[in-house]
Amino acid sequence: MESPxxxxxxxxxxxxxxxxxxxxxxxxxxxxxxxxxxxxxxxxSLDAKEYGPAGIVWASTVLRxxxxxxxxxxxxxxxxxxxxxxxxxxxxxxxxxxxVGPGTRVELTGLSxxxxxxxxxxx
Amino acid sequence: MSGASTDAFIYGVGxxxxxxxxxxxxxxxxxxxxxxAFADAGTDxxxxxxxxxxxxxxxIAQRLLKGLGVVDGPIITVENACASGTTAYHEAYEAIRHxxxxxxxxxxxxxxxxxxxxxxxxxxxxxxxxSGIVMLPRYAMMAQRYMAEYGVxxxxxxxxxxxxxxxxxxxxRAQRARELTLDEVLGSRLxxxxxxxxxxxxxSDGAAAAVLGAGRDNPRDIAxxxxxxxxxxxxxxxxxxxxxxxxxxxxxxAAFELAGCTIxxxxxxxxxxxxxxxxxxxIEALGLxxxxxxxELGLSGQTAIGGRVPVxxxxxxxxxxxxxxxxxxxxxxxxxxxxxxxxxxxxVEDASLGLVETAGGGVSGIDGTGCxxxxxxxx
Numbered sequence: 416m417e418s419p420x421x422x423x424x425x426x427x428x429x430x431x432x433x434x435x436x437x438x439x440x441x442x443x444x445x446x447x448x449x450x451x452x453x454x455x456x457x458x459x460s461l462d463a464k465e466y467g468p469a470g471i472v473w474a475s476t477v478l479r480x481x482x483x484x485x486x487x488x489x490x491x492x493x494x495x496x497x498x499x500x501x502x503x504x505x506x507x508x509x510x511x512x513x514x515v516g517p518g519t520r521v522e523l524t525g526l527s528x529x530x531x532x533x534x535x536x537x538x
Numbered sequence: 539m540s541g542a543s544t545d546a547f548i549y550g551v552g553x554x555x556x557x558x559x560x561x562x563x564x565x566x567x568x569x570x571x572x573x574x575a576f577a578d579a580g581t582d583x584x585x586x587x588x589x590x591x592x593x594x595x596x597x598i599a600q601r602l603l604k605g606l607g608v609v610d611g612p613i614i615t616v617e618n619a620c621a622s623g624t625t626a627y628h629e630a631y632e633a634i635r636h637x638x639x640x641x642x643x644x645x646x647x648x649x650x651x652x653x654x655x656x657x658x659x660x661x662x663x664x665x666x667x668x669s670g671i672v673m674l675p676r677y678a679m680m681a682q683r684y685m686a687e688y689g690v691x692x693x694x695x696x697x698x699x700x701x702x703x704x705x706x707x708x709x710x711r712a713q714r715a716r717e718l719t720l721d722e723v724l725g726s727r728l729x730x731x732x733x734x735x736x737x738x739x740x741x742s743d744g745a746a747a748a749v750l751g752a753g754r755d756n757p758r759d760i761a762x763x764x765x766x767x768x769x770x771x772x773x774x775x776x777x778x779x780x781x782x783x784x785x786x787x788x789x790x791x792a793a794f795e796l797a798g799c800t801i802x803x804x805x806x807x808x809x810x811x812x813x814x815x816x817x818x819x820x821i822e823a824l825g826l827x828x829x830x831x832x833x834e835l836g837l838s839g840q841t842a843i844g845g846r847v848p849v850x851x852x853x854x855x856x857x858x859x860x861x862x863x864x865x866x867x868x869x870x871x872x873x874x875x876x877x878x879x880x881x882x883x884x885x886v887e888d889a890s891l892g893l894v895e896t897a898g899g900g901v902s903g904i905d906g907t908g909c910x911x912x913x914x915x916x917x
């Protein structure tokens with residue numbers, strides 16, 4: 416049985432924008448995509464912190480083979496949210512998707528039907 | 539670690555054939571590897587056994603070794619993703635070095651074809667795994683980032699598969715034992731841009747084993763100059779380093795320091811080329827080439843058999859296949875054969891010092907589950 420606990424980054428709407436509900440260390444300012452037991456760098460208690468919606472692509476690819484329940488083509492990217500953590504996002508894209516280059520500006524657009532963080536190119 | 543005093547040696551190695559072998563039992567694979575290693579080592583009694591497997595079920599090591607009836611001491615199963623086999627080897631090495639045991643079996647084994655069709659399934663408890671992410675898209679993203687950062691074209695990275703397929707065609711135990719042209723590599727099915735099918739290792743079944751022990755004045759034994767196992771650090775927004783780059787660098791630094799040598803002293807290497815870009819990352823992190831210059835080392839023939847510093851004379855994971863837990867010990871076996879002059883048809887001339895690097899991955903947010911670098915020498 417698949418765990419009912421979803422480990423993926425949690426997104427929410429804040430002031431009309433999709434944001435990541437992550438965490439931040441008040442001592443060393445380390446940024447996390449999700450709450451943890453404490454800061455993995457300095458072991459201080461963490462604060463909840465929202466990040467996004469804007470960010471920049473660190474790298475991306477388009478998956479051309481099925482993986483698990485996911486069907487191709489499937490554009491995905493590591494996105495560095497502005498002043499935030501790096502998270503894995505699925506990208507809004509068409510059937511003829513080509514990979515988005517590093518440095519491309521994107522923003523969070525919500526969750527996919529399968530519950531994955533989604534982003535789209537903004538510039 | 540300080541305080542150790544016993545020199546450790548490899549007495550013998552063995553390996554099954556690698557490939558999709560669903561009708562060969564996992565027992566048979568392990569027995570083939572062990573019996574070859576025992577005959578090679580001239581012994582079949584051990585103080586302990588360390589068994590590396592990434593997907594093995596409860597009691598797998600005990601089930602496999604029961605039939606051989608040769609282990610009188612503890613049997614310890616270790617899991618470290620793709621580096622499970624080398625981690626078992628490393629623990630065997632440390633046990634001998636510290637005088638805990640005198641003679642130890644290290645076995646790596648995996649049967650994947652009977653449980654996996656197509657690509658590796660994602661891990662649903664991992665944040666990226668639950669999003670359908672496995673090593674393939676991660677390596678693909680590293681290739682894209684590498685090409686953008688250094689202006690290296692895809693065909694230069696893909697050449698790794700051409701070189702390794704040439705070597706693999708000389709390796710009777712390899713899964714993909716056929717020489718490929720650059721056109722075939724680039725023209726094979728795109729699996730995750732920019733990586734094509736022939737730039738990706740295969741799901742595979744196999745086992746490999748090594749018998750390790752303290753010195754016994756046998757000139758066939760291969761001396762373990764050093765072995766280092768390091769964990770992956772956090773990999774996040776703070777770094778622009780490619781996944782695997784720092785963990786390999788750290789393991790290499792530790793292994794070179796302990797062995798008292800440098801990359802310039804190494805004559806032959808087996809590195810973790812799960813994908814073409816993986817070999818590029820590895821040889822740069824090991825210090826064979828400057829960042830961005832790894833592909834050129836292959837294109838200029840320097841990493842070919844007969845070149846200045848041959849890399850993956852076995853054909854690597856790309857040709858041999860990648861039964862996760864078995865891979866590391868297959869790499870160790872290849873270097874042992876190379877150092878003894880027993881690598882029929884693909885022998886590197888006058889190799890006296892060899893290096894193995896295995897990097898485990900698959901946990902999001904860290905630079906790898908673990909990396910082992912070991913340096914081996916003719917006695």
